[in-house]
Amino acid sequence: MDLKSLVPRGLFARSLLIIVLPVAIMQMVVTYLFFDLHWEQVSRRLSEGAAGDVALITHLYNQNPSPENLTRVTEFARADLRLSVALQSKANLPESERLAVIPAFDRTLRRALSGSLRQRFWFDTTRYPDYVDIRVEVNGGVLRFLAYRDRVFASTGGIFIVWLAGATILLATVSVLFIRNQVRPMERLADAADRFGRGEHVELRPAGSAEVRRATLAFLQMRGRIQRHIEQRTNLLAGVSHDLRTPLTRLKLQLAMMPKTKDIEEARRDVVEMEAMLGEYLAFAEGQWAEEPEPLDLAEIARDIIQDAARIGRLVDGSRLAASLPTTGRPIALKRCLSNLVENALSFGNEVTLASSQSEDAIYLHVDDNGPGIASEDYDEALKPFSRLDPARNQNRKGVGLGLALARDAARSHGGHLTLGRSELGGLRASVRLPI
Known part of the structure; x- marks a missing residue:
């Protein structure tokens, strides 16, 4: 595919592309570096800590799967580890998975749980806005953990994305308004040139940037020179036509008074043809400027x-x-x-x-x-x-x-x-x- 076919043809779209595209590329690079160097590293450490706590509670329960020990482990997780733990007796892990909008969320947590747990596990980062649902297979059922989201992922990721989106929208809005104001005088100049080419009367005032004002002034000066040239040409041809019509009229009168012979008739036809030629010359000189559309x-x-x-x-x-x-x-x-x-x-x-x-x-x-x-x-x-x-x-x-x-x-x-x-x-x- 030819890259030229993908480039917009209009000045407004091209100007907007020139301003917005570099900023968009810069923001994508910044976003990638932020998630790769900062957010993912912080989230990986948080996820590893949360996965370690889940593995600890699972290990304590597996050592003594009695109701009394479950109560002690649950209270310990809630008070000291900010984890909500519940045993789902005779339950199985869900088969389906709900993927996060940002794949890095699932990737980071899965890596941490895989490194800390020997048991099969399942998690969901999308169902609850403030919690992460983690389930681990144990003897007699499934241990379900609800961990605060800020314990598993860095909370700055969402704020950073919202900030980038807001900045992009603000930049695009300002760019559209600014470029629109710069392009409008050029559109008026192009419309005025087109209308002048059709012989219409054009009223145009210089506006916009210095370059557009200079182009508008050049157009107005050119329009004045063209109009003066047309007037001079029309006046010249009209004067020549008027000066020639007088002797032609005398010739016609003299020929009409002379005896009709073959030579006289041919001379009379020549005079009539000369008058017709003068009419064509004058019509061509006047052009199309004598009347309004x-x-x-x-x-x-x-x-x-x-x-x-x-x-x-x-x-x-x-x-x-x-x-x-x-x-x-x-x-x-x-x-x-x-x-x-x-x-x-x-x-x-x-x-x-x-x-x-x-x-x-x-x-x-x-x-x-x-x-x-x-x-x-x-x-x-x-x-x-x-x-x-x-x-x-x-x-x-x-x-x-x-x-x-x-x-x-x-x-x-x-x-x-x-x-x-x-x-x-x-x-x-x-x-x-x-x-x-």
Whole structure:
């Protein structure tokens, strides 16, 4: 078995293990040394003394097994040896044994009795909390001895175990509370980074240890730089788009006023294509940051896309689409994502399906077509911005190769991803995974 598989994955569990495991090992070593060097030695001497007293009383009774001698021996044991002695006439030793929770108890007493007695014996260290029951076989029955427990075993063993258990519980409680307070700021930082990656607004205050505070401040500074970069990029592309649209509008107006010829029609189509390219550039520059996440139904968005395709005379099969797919996200970005995938499929196939599936933690939307498809080694290249494969499945003949890249960015901004694969229809399958 790989030891790495036994190590907890979470920081809280690992930190707790780092603190508690060495202490637990130390306490086990201390406990072993205590029982081996102190408790067992003291208990062995006490057990040998108690076994010697039992052997003495047994020997005195065997010398004269009369009732009068039994009375004298019993009184002597009670007054001078702190032993309670009783004769069980015509009785036999019990056959069953009751083992102690701590085996050292039985082991020490059995060794002492075996060294002091020649007769068969039996004992029980578990039945009575304050006494040890010892029985010795004699002529005519069994002598039963009840000895105080502190005469047989060292009384510090139980107190030591309770002290160790209490110290362990106290240490574990303090460790859990302390580590929990240290890990919580890191969990908030990880959650904030995840939410920021999905485009959500994040409020985060530095807390915790100095290292975690420094990491939080670094994250906040990084978030500010990213937001400034996005704003600068959007403003730059918006300015370029605005500056270019003005001469393009003049060109369109001039072309509209010129006589209709083949060359004029081709120039007019070029101007329209340039406007479409500018729109794609601007959409890619804006990314997914223009709107706030809100509760939505992905199935409803998908059905709107199917209806949009039907209005231009293109059929998209949505029979395998669930009735409802509730989640949280940005409606415009998600609609753009699915629209790009459907438009890409319609550009290269005459049979397109839009289906859904769902797991415990995610929603999947699949767009399939029967087009030429893409070779598996070109999947990553097809998802890159401005990628134009040749022979081009991803070659957007009406654009600049941003359709799949925009769809992937939209999925990633919602904490999901876009993958490409082979469709059951023979063409390409584009699958979007979005967390619930």
